Amino acid sequence: MSEPLLQVENLHVDFQTYGGVVQAVRGVSFDVIAGQTLAIVGESGCGKSVTVQSLMGLIPMPPGRIHQGSARLRGQDILVSKMIAGQDIRGSQISMIFQDPMTSLNPTMNVGSQIAETLEVHRGYSKSEAFARAIELLDMSKIPEAAKRAKQYPFEFSGGMLQRAMIAMAIACEPAILVADEPTTALDVTIQAQILDLLSDLQKETGMAIILITHDLGVVARMADEVMVMYAGQVVEKGSADDIFYRSGHPYTQGLRQAMPTNNKSTEAERTLESIDGSPPDLFNPPRGCAYHPRCPYSMQVCAKQVPSASKLGPSHQTQCWLHHDMAGPLPDGLVSVDGAAR
Amino acid sequence: MKPLVDIQNLVKYFDLGGNLRVHAVDDISLSINPREIVGLVGESGSGKSTLGKTLLGLHDKTDGRVYYDGQMLPQRYQARDFRAMAPKMQMIFQDPYSSLNPRMTVGEIVGEGLRLRPELSANEVQDRVAYWLKLVGLSPEHRSRYPHEFSGGQRQRIGIARALILQPEFVVCDEPISALDVSVQAQVVNLLGELTEELGLTLLFIAHDLSMVRYISARMAVMYLGGLVEIGTSSEVFFDPKHPYTQTLISSNPEADPIHERNRQSTTIQGEIPSPVNVPAGCRFANRCPQAMPRCSTTTPALKPVPTASKDLQSQQLVACHLYD
Numbered sequence A: 001m002s003e004p005l006l007q008v009e010n011l012h013v014d015f016q017t018y019g020g021v022v023q024a025v026r027g028v029s030f031d032v033i034a035g036q037t038l039a040i041v042g043e044s045g046c047g048k049s050v051t052v053q054s055l056m057g058l059i060p061m062p063p064g065r066i067h068q069g070s071a072r073l074r075g076q077d078i079l080v081s082k083m084i085a086g087q088d089i090r091g092s093q094i095s096m097i098f099q100d101p102m103t104s105l106n107p108t109m110n111v112g113s114q115i116a117e118t119l120e121v122h123r124g125y126s127k128s129e130a131f132a133r134a135i136e137l138l139d140m141s142k143i144p145e146a147a148k149r150a151k152q153y154p155f156e157f158s159g160g161m162l163q164r165a166m167i168a169m170a171i172a173c174e175p176a177i178l179v180a181d182e183p184t185t186a187l188d189v190t191i192q193a194q195i196l197d198l199l200s201d202l203q204k205e206t207g208m209a210i211i212l213i214t215h216d217l218g219v220v221a222r223m224a225d226e227v228m229v230m231y232a233g234q235v236v237e238k239g240s241a242d243d244i245f246y247r248s249g250h251p252y253t254q255g256l257r258q259a260m261p262t263n264n265k266s267t268e269a270e271r272t273l274e275s276i277d278g279s280p281p282d283l284f285n286p287p288r289g290c291a292y293h294p295r296c297p298y299s300m301q302v303c304a305k306q307v308p309s310a311s312k313l314g315p316s317h318q319t320q321c322w323l324h325h326d327m328a329g330p331l332p333d334g335l336v337s338v339d340g341a342a343r
Numbered sequence B: 001m002k003p004l005v006d007i008q009n010l011v012k013y014f015d016l017g018g019n020l021r022v023h024a025v026d027d028i029s030l031s032i033n034p035r036e037i038v039g040l041v042g043e044s045g046s047g048k049s050t051l052g053k054t055l056l057g058l059h060d061k062t063d064g065r066v067y068y069d070g071q072m073l074p075q076r077y078q079a080r081d082f083r084a085m086a087p088k089m090q091m092i093f094q095d096p097y098s099s100l101n102p103r104m105t106v107g108e109i110v111g112e113g114l115r116l117r118p119e120l121s122a123n124e125v126q127d128r129v130a131y132w133l134k135l136v137g138l139s140p141e142h143r144s145r146y147p148h149e150f151s152g153g154q155r156q157r158i159g160i161a162r163a164l165i166l167q168p169e170f171v172v173c174d175e176p177i178s179a180l181d182v183s184v185q186a187q188v189v190n191l192l193g194e195l196t197e198e199l200g201l202t203l204l205f206i207a208h209d210l211s212m213v214r215y216i217s218a219r220m221a222v223m224y225l226g227g228l229v230e231i232g233t234s235s236e237v238f239f240d241p242k243h244p245y246t247q248t249l250i251s252s253n254p255e256a257d258p259i260h261e262r263n264r265q266s267t268t269i270q271g272e273i274p275s276p277v278n279v280p281a282g283c284r285f286a287n288r289c290p291q292a293m294p295r296c297s298t299t300t301p302a303l304k305p306v307p308t309a310s311k312d313l314q315s316q317q318l319v320a321c322h323l324y325d
């Protein structure tokens, strides 16, 4: 495996609110490899957005505080310095797209000029060069009649087209990493498929890495090389997409998978959906021990007392769960200890 | 079997003035049997919510008829029609955030419909509210709290209790799970499934999660731009879709299975659903359909049974497409 492009280590983020301190991210570590897609999954409120917002310098401080950890992009800590070689990292090295395109688009400016502006600021293009490039980018994002569209305003675009325009703007400076926070959650499946195809195509063309946040395991299966499962501000399991879907080692990962219907024509008897009872804990006061223990069907005494240590299940596959401890006895059905042991 | 809900050539247009007319629901016929769950899918803007609301009298009908248990429902509801029908037909709305009045307590919200049952004493109302809160997995103590104190999944449960407390026979569930996390979606879907079984409910289940719709419904109907383009058993429609639009929809649905996804051929169609204002003649899918033929842009295809190998067998799968003429 090649050297990671981005290495995030032991990231801790909290928010000071009138109700107390929200421990939104509690010791998150992961690597991002050039040209690959890392998907981050987990229920709402488990710290996915805050994790990537820290990388983007988007945590409002105060109330937010990154009080521990590092994020090194090609060796340089981007949590400390916002600039690399005189360039703002945000927008040039890492850029971001959102569920709502209007988060990044200005309603009072035509779309082409907005993209052009990024190029003028970050890349020193002249106005006319920048606008010409903006048209190329809209075209790369598969917006028909890009030259005409560049002169239009956001309100003249449909939802799917706005998403494409936002993508065009995000890739303008050829970022090494594109962060996508629930980019297709609000879209219909057919438009979602178009946008996901576009992201994959752009990744192939440019070699950029993608960090994709989604709660849709179907989208994860389609897009991800690596997957990181978060719960209550922590990483509970990470591994390749196949590790997570076929060899998951953590009860929470298993729970998320069993909560979704599978469309298998051959299994006549329908598997009933297993819901995960209850909801994620509030992060003012995360549970002691394993944060998942109040909802975990396999919870043991130790789980409520001590934080589980990490177990390595494969080359890039690891999980944090006491079931994998040497002393824990045989694993429940469906959970896997060593790679390849079950399907 | 005699259908519980029989929709015949239902039309709902919205006039926007200046000759602009939204063809939200355009000539839809569909019958739903007692105790059946019919799933309804289609892109946003295709008219699913309008169909549901028109069924329940929340919109006046532009044309067509709806029969409930053999009785024709009025074209335009008066207050007394709502009073008569609300105990039988109810709706669960998509947005668990905006569909609950923030100034009412949970007890008031859930018990509101019982005002239609003046014979119940205040105590009886309280008891029923407590019973329904328990049935949907909340606790009777939640009665005096306000909606904002609850999570999305809990609010959806409040919406379900509110709709079901009158013990209706027929419920339109309009995207009841779309705003929820996967884990909570399973909770709500299982709850709806159990209640349907126990209470003998009939559901029109609108959602855009195709896998969930297939999972919960016996039959599945597909809408496109105001029209019904295909209907059949959920496995027919899901595993053997006939209409080019349904085929696109199903093949766009990402499966939680990386091997399946790696082997998927990209079959995305270009473009987006056109505006339902002043729709053109012919098949409404023609401008995006990879298999469009000349007659598609002139003649509107009717919804009819898919041809079968034998003349005596009539398929229950219906499709509106000239490929099957």
Ligand SMILES: Nc1ncnc2c1ncn2[C@@H]1O[C@H](COP(=O)(O)OP(=O)(O)O)[C@@H](O)[C@H]1O
Binding pocket: A015, A017, A022, A023, A024, A042, A043, A044, A045, A046, A047, A048, A049, A050, A051, A060, A063, A064, A283
């Ligand atoms: N600006 C903020 N102020 C206070 N709390 C916040 C802020 N942003 C996020 N949080 C809290 O941090 C936690 C994690 O949030 P988030 O990362 O948005 O979750 P996810 O993206 O996984 O749904 C939540 O409890 C959320 O309420």
Ligand SMILES: Nc1ncnc2c1ncn2[C@@H]1O[C@H](COP(=O)(O)OP(=O)(O)O)[C@@H](O)[C@H]1O
Binding pocket: B014, B022, B023, B024, B042, B043, B044, B045, B046, B047, B048, B049, B050, B051, B276
């Ligand atoms: N009250 C209304 N006035 C005008 N147009 C409406 C109204 N309600 C819905 N529409 C339009 O009717 C069409 C169908 O909408 P809707 O039934 O909400 O679709 P869906 O539920 O499938 O997303 C859309 O074009 C929508 O804009």
Ligand code: SF4
Binding pocket: A250, A251, A252, A290, A291, A292, A293, A294, A296, A297, A298, A299, A300, A303, A308, A320, A321, A322, A323
């Ligand atoms: S550590 Fe214990 S509670 Fe946590 S996931 Fe593993 S078995 Fe469940």
Ligand code: SF4
Binding pocket: B243, B244, B245, B283, B284, B285, B286, B287, B289, B290, B291, B292, B293, B296, B301, B320, B321, B322, B323
């Ligand atoms: S009628 Fe024609 S345009 Fe419409 S779906 Fe069938 S083949 Fe395509």
Ligand SMILES: [Mg+2]
Binding pocket: A048, A049, A050, A181
């Ligand atoms: Mg988020």
Ligand SMILES: [Mg+2]
Binding pocket: B048, B049, B050, B174
């Ligand atoms: Mg709707």
